[in-house]
Amino acid sequence: MNIITSYFRKNQEVKEEPKPSNEEQSSQFNINVPVILLIGKTGAGKSTLGNHLLKFSGERSIFETSGSFSSCTSQSNSAVYKIRDKTYIIIDTPGIFDTNRPNEDVLDEISRTVQKCAYGIRAILFVFEAKRLTDEQKNVIDGISTFFGEEAFLYMVSVFSNCKKLSTENSEEFKKSWNVEVRMFVNRMGYRWAISPNPDIFPPGTHIHAKCLENLENTINSLDGVYTNELLEKTRKVQEDRARIAREENERRQKEYDEIKITEGKAKAEAEYMKRKNEDDERARIANEKQFNELKNFLMNKINDLERKKGGGCFWLETRVKLESGRVIRMSELQVGDRVLSNIKNGFEEFSEVYLIAHVGKFDHEEKFTKVGFTKPNGFKGHLQLTTTHYVFNENLSIMFAKDLQPGKTRILVSDGNNKLVPVIVDDITIEWNDEYISFYTRAGTVIAEGVLSSCYDDCPPSQSLMDLIFLPVRWWTVFKPSTHREKRLHPYVQFLETTYFYFFNFMARF
Known part of the structure; x- marks a missing residue:
């Protein structure tokens, strides 16, 4: 008894409706059960x-x-x-x-x-x-x-x-x-x-x-x-297509087997069946490997996208701020409890306590920053680097995304060095790539960074007063229990707010 004959006897001469392979069963099973x-x-x-x-x-x-x-x-x-x-x-x-x-x-x-x-x-x-x-x-x-x-x-x-x-x-x-x-x-x-x-x-x-x-x-x-999304729907469709193709190939092989068996005999039919089956199995293997690699590449791209977005912080880490002591430091030196220049009103500098460092660090990739160029009241050039969705105040004390500032048109508020904020026109906007960032919050919700009046908030509803209200619980909490958070990972309260905003934004987008 040869191998082919043994195979067909074991499988009862190829049933009219052959059972799918384990892989086919698994595929069909998974696409029908959550x-x-x-x-x-x-x-x-x-x-x-x-x-x-x-x-x-x-x-x-x-x-x-x-x-x-x-x-x-x-x-x-x-x-x-x-x-x-x-x-x-x-x-x-x-x-x-x-x-x-x-x-x-x-x-x-x-x-x-x-x-x-x-x-x-x-x-x-x-x-x-x-x-x-x-x-x-x-x-x-x-x-x-x-x-x-x-x-x-x-x-x-x-x-x-x-x-x-x-x-x-x-x-x-x-x-x-x-x-x-x-x-x-x-x-x-x-x-x-x-x-x-x-x-x-x-x-x-x-x-x-x-x-x-x-x-x-x-x-x-x-x-x-049940929860599904575009990725799962696409994967399900591929699996359904593969299961359908497998059924069609089984039917074709069965039909060919029956025809050859009548015209050329059982041995020839068995040999042709096995040949076709091996060819179909190889095509299925190649298709499966291709789909698997495409899925891997898709997931890797999502990982890379996430890593690029995770930096989302706020300011470039080397941005300078002024302390109440008069000392100018880089943000990399900032500590919770420091009092930094946050505003200038009626000829007086206002300093506010840093109560939370949301996240700070250096990634193994570079993050997209907006570099805002302007001319200071004294004629010298100034620059401020911050993430594209971080807010800066314009001359009307409204907040704008850094990416929305328009050269030659938008006026931002810049310290003149004599206890006054002066509107100056944005000279240019360029894109810089940096791997160091910091996000922090003052009790005033504002900070003067590189001389520019800026918000402490980014990637959120365009309302300074609303964000001040949203952060009220953590401001109160840190009065009694100062924050010790100083990590790459976003502070859990800020993460919670981001998630809530995401849900709200997606919900409103449906209407």
């Missing part, structure tokens, strides 16, 4: 939660777990998961933003995860330890925003792991332990949160264990529909 994503940093307890939800534990676990902080999950694993009468695919993702994994591997796995989410996302369960948000955990959040968009947060649930006994039993007591950052983070998720029961304290079968999982499932059920 997913529940388990995300979080390595060691946070994603796999453990997944096994709890699937009602598996110990040696019967579906998702491999580890007691250490090295990831057992190197690839996204999935399983069928049902909540009442609804079927989902639950996906246990690896720590795809961990620094100990090669970039190429990370991108490959993100691409595979996106492919598995083609139908749409029912819920994103962000699992993190009930301590504090770390930079690694924040990286995961940035990743979700990058690859799925800000609106994906409407489908995200915060899941606390490794909670203590009292915290698990009494949610009100647990909430009291949240610091400001955690509270803001949970609010960003629409105040959707749950607890993953610690199996060492509440093993499967106990009342508290079941109650925690029931609360989580109820939260998932409360979400409206």
